[in-house]
Amino acid sequence: MTLIWAALAAAVGVPIAAAAMSPLLAWRGPVYILAGFAGIVALGLVLVQPLLIGGYLPPLSAYRGRRAHHWIGGALLVAVVVHVVGLWFTSPPDMIDALTFSSPTPFSPFGVIAMWAIFAVALLAALRRRLGLRLRTWRIAHIPLAIVIVIGSVVHCLLIEGTMETVSKAALCAIVLAAALKVMADLWVRRKPRPLAGESSSRQ
Known part of the structure; x- marks a missing residue:
């Protein structure tokens, strides 16, 4: 259990520490630095989300894992807002280009998506009860969006040449993808219908 939490702390903490030592920070203002680190924290939270749903973070129970998933989702939303608003204050024209998909930088559209x-x-999470979404309907909507979030965030991060150190950044992105794929595979196996004992014996 301790090893799992230590590995998670290292996967998220090492890229943040490496970025904090980047010489590029000397030419950046405080708002830009805050926005940049909010983006790094957001990517770390994207890693935590599938681990919570998959039950890979003991000693959290399934119920507490889902509750934590909701709260971490809220923290992820706040981190993204801080990231975007901070970049808007530092360079509104660049953010307008990014939001309208007219930016020449290749990483912008992935981040916006x-x-x-x-x-x-x-x-959807805020309106789930009001809309009366059943669990199956919620998953049908949530899982594709989660895939878009993971892929878009990882590609966005990898294409940026900024304060993040290359090796630790690539390692974090690889772990995010691996965690998402692991959870998707596990969920698919859990939902796959199992043949009844009579059916399996009749086929033999």
Whole structure:
């Protein structure tokens, strides 16, 4: 149990520490630095989310894991808002280009798509009870959006050449993808219908 939490802390903490030592920070203002680190924290939270749903973070029970998933989702939303608003204050024209998908930087559209997917999940979660969404319907909507969030966030991060150190950044992105794939595979196996004992014996 301790090893799992230590590995998670290292996967998220090492890239943050490496970015904090980047010489590029000397030419950045405090708002830009805050926005940049909010983006790194957001990627770390994207890693935590599938681990909570998959039950890979003991000693949290399934119920507490789902509750924590909701709260971490809210923290992810806040981190993304801080990231976007901070970048808006530092350079509004660049953010307008990014939000309108007219930015020349290749990483911008992936980040914007992931952002809108996060907003969509947050909105659905807030309105889930009011809309009367059943668990199956919720998963049908949530899982594709989660895939978009993971892929968009990882590609967005990998394409940026900024304060994040290359090796630790790549390692974090790889772990995020691996965690998401692991959870998707486990959920698929759990939901796969098992043949009845009579059916399996009759086929032999």
